[in-house]
Amino acid sequence: MTQWIGTANHGFATLAMEELRRLFREVKFVQLKAGEIFRMEVPLSREEAIAELLANEPIFLRHIQPIDRTLPIQGDADDLEALSELVRNARMRCEGKTIAIHLRRAEGTPFLYSASDTKAVLDAVIMELGGEPAMQSPDVIFSIYAGAEELQVGWGTPKEQLSDWPGGAVRFQREDGQISRAKFKLLEAERAFNLHFETYKEAMDIGAAPGGWTHLLLERGLRVTSVDPAELHPVLKSYPRLSYLKKNASDVKFPNGTFDLLVCDMSWSPMQMSKLVLEKLDALTNRATAIITVKLMHKKPLQTIRDVIERLESEFVLKKAKQLFHNRDEITLYLIKK
Structure with a gap:
């Protein structure tokens, strides 16, 4: 029997738990923060549970932390001394490795100390x-969840915890002149799916306005064709590698095999979006990549996701489906053209 702390985007913990119920038999849950953080008990060893999670990663589970030990919170300096002693007793985990310390504090916790x-x-x-202390891409993470009465702590690699950010909350710094926060979604997708956009040459951005995704791809050095009847941000006009078609994507045709990357962040119904992407299939090269957001507009999001994936898998191989930290009422798909 092992215990874990799971985290989902706010309002989506129920869907994460539903996925986990399908993955683990006899799993038990206790909510720690409504709609977002929960404790999970699984009748499997740590190694077995991690293997199942990595082989069948849930869409809505953003972060998972093992609970290796619990420490009662005293509300004074003894809490830091107890954590220090716990780390000292884990010399083999630390020696010669880069280590990140992740602390999350529940609202109202008596644990006095900040993350810093x-x-x-x-x-x-x-x-x-x-x-060696580390901030990003550590070898090992020491995770601490400060609850109402206890510190719940555990060790793991970024892969085992599904993220190298505390709680999977990926943070990017807003830039001067940034067109929209949508850029963060594509930046996070690049990290989460282990992509390198600079290795692509020609991208199609469907439903591009105001141009946050287009801007990122132009910054990476790609030639980008952006399609949207709405206006793009004026800053994009300075890029000679941009072609802008002020039209509905359904009214545009391209020569076969033009693009090795398709991105789409349209606020359309999921099935309309799927139909439009499939209509552009011939314009993609063999093994082209597609990064697509699926808006969860209906009461049965898991069924919506299954329907969209089933439709797209007629022509694409699904590499990963994930609700990223910067997604809201949506998920992101990473696909490869067959």
């Missing part, structure tokens, strides 16, 4: 043990 204060103390212990 906790990290400063535990980083010093890690260095004593021959480890």
Whole structure:
């Protein structure tokens, strides 16, 4: 029997738990933060549970943390001393490795210390043990969830925890002149799906306005054809590698095999979006990549997702479906043309 803390985007924990019920028999849940964070008990070993999660990663589970130990919260400096002692007893996990400290605090927790204060103390212990503190892409993560009465702590790799950010909350810094927050969605998709957009040459952006995704791809050096009857942001006019078609995508045809990347973040119904993407199939090269958001506009999101994937899998191989941190009422699909 093992225990875990799971996190989903706000309002989507129920869907994450539903997926986990299908994955693990006799799983039990306790909500820690309504609609977002929950504790899970699974009748499997740590290794068995991780293997199942990685082989069948749920769409709505953003982050998973093992609970290796619990420590009662005293509400004073003894809490940091107890955490320090726990790290000291894990010398083999630390020696010669880069270690990240992740702290999340439940609302109203009596644990007094901020993430930065906790990290400063535990980083010093890690260095004593021959480890190296890290912020991003660590070898190992020491995760701490400060609840109402206990510190629930666990060790794991970024792969095992599904993210190298605390709770899977991926943060990007807003840039001067940024067109829209939609850019963060595509940046996160690039990380989550292990893509490198600079390796592509020619992209089609369907439903591009105001142009956040187009802007990122232009910055990566691609030639981009953006299609939308609405206006693109004026800043994009300075890019000679941009072709802008102020039309409905359904009214545009392209030569066969033109694009090796298709992106689509349209606020259309999922089935209309699927139909439109399939209409552009001939314009894609063999093994072209598609990054598509699916808007969850109906009461049965899991059924909507199944219907969209089934339709697209007639011509694409689904590599991954995930609700990213920067998704709202939607998920993101990563597909390869057959």
